[in-house]
Amino acid sequence: MKLGVLVSDFRNMDDTLSRLKADKLGVILVSNGVYHAAAKEGGKKSSVLEKSPHLYVLSEDLQSRGFSEAEIDTRVKSITYSDLVDLIFTEYEKIIWI
Amino acid sequence: MSKLTIGVFSSLVGSLSLDFAVKLSEAAIKKGHAVDFWVSGNATMLSKKGQRAFKDYSALQKPVQELLATGKFQITACEACAEARGYHKEDTLEGCKRHSMDWYLASCFSADRVLHIGGD
Numbered sequence: 001m002k003l004g005v006l007v008s009d010f011r012n013m014d015d016t017l018s019r020l021k022a023d024k025l026g027v028i029l030v031s032n033g034v035y036h037a038a039a040k041e042g043g044k045k046s047s048v049l050e051k052s053p054h055l056y057v058l059s060e061d062l063q064s065r066g067f068s069e070a071e072i073d074t075r076v077k078s079i080t081y082s083d084l085v086d087l088i089f090t091e092y093e094k095i096i097w098i
Numbered sequence: 099m100s101k102l103t104i105g106v107f108s109s110l111v112g113s114l115s116l117d118f119a120v121k122l123s124e125a126a127i128k129k130g131h132a133v134d135f136w137v138s139g140n141a142t143m144l145s146k147k148g149q150r151a152f153k154d155y156s157a158l159q160k161p162v163q164e165l166l167a168t169g170k171f172q173i174t175a176c177e178a179c180a181e182a183r184g185y186h187k188e189d190t191l192e193g194c195k196r197h198s199m200d201w202y203l204a205s206c207f208s209a210d211r212v213l214h215i216g217g218d
Binding site: 006008030031032060061080081082084085086088089095096097 | 100102114115118121122124125126128129131210211212213214215216
């Protein structure tokens with residue numbers, strides 16, 4: 001199964017994400033979840049970025065929090081709401097919100 | 099055309115998740131899809147008429163009315179959640195429905211994709 005996970009909060013999600021099993025796991029950072037793409041704690045990047053090679057961040061939510069796309073981790077792809085609709089309907093069979 | 103069903107539980111008007119869900123609905127409809135939108139818990143207030151828009155505060159009544167006008171968007175509030183909050187049938191925004199959770203379950207079963215946004 002191809003599973004898209006909308007991560008909406010900036011907290012440690014290792015346990016939750018590690019327990020999700022999917023043939024393809026996509027992590028889509030939205031709302032306060034966008035901090036995983038750009039912020040560092042104690043000089044370290046978020047461990048969420050290690051959970052999947054398919055990482056996305058919602059550009060509108062990123063910009064509304066004062067980040068530019070130049071500040072996000074290079075593994076993360078910036079997307080619009082329109083791109084997100086395409087991901088939901090064409091890339092992932094199930095979508096969950098955490 | 100595909101159908102996306104979004105269920106939003108608990109969030110108040112002004113919350114991040116409710117803003118997100120309405121913007122996602124707008125994007126889906128612009129791409130030719132249909133959206134069923136279920137509001138439960140505090141999120142039922144999204145379907146209440148008479149919402150006043152303040153500067154620098156999220157105001158969703160107008161976007162919801164514009165979505166309803168497309169004919170591809172349905173919004174239904176949990177009737178019990180609304181009544182429990184003193185929000186009665188006559189307070190419902192024109193075009194919005196009120197129903198038991200059967201409506202949400204039926205919509206989920208007939209949808210191509212479901213996004214369930216839990217309480218916060």
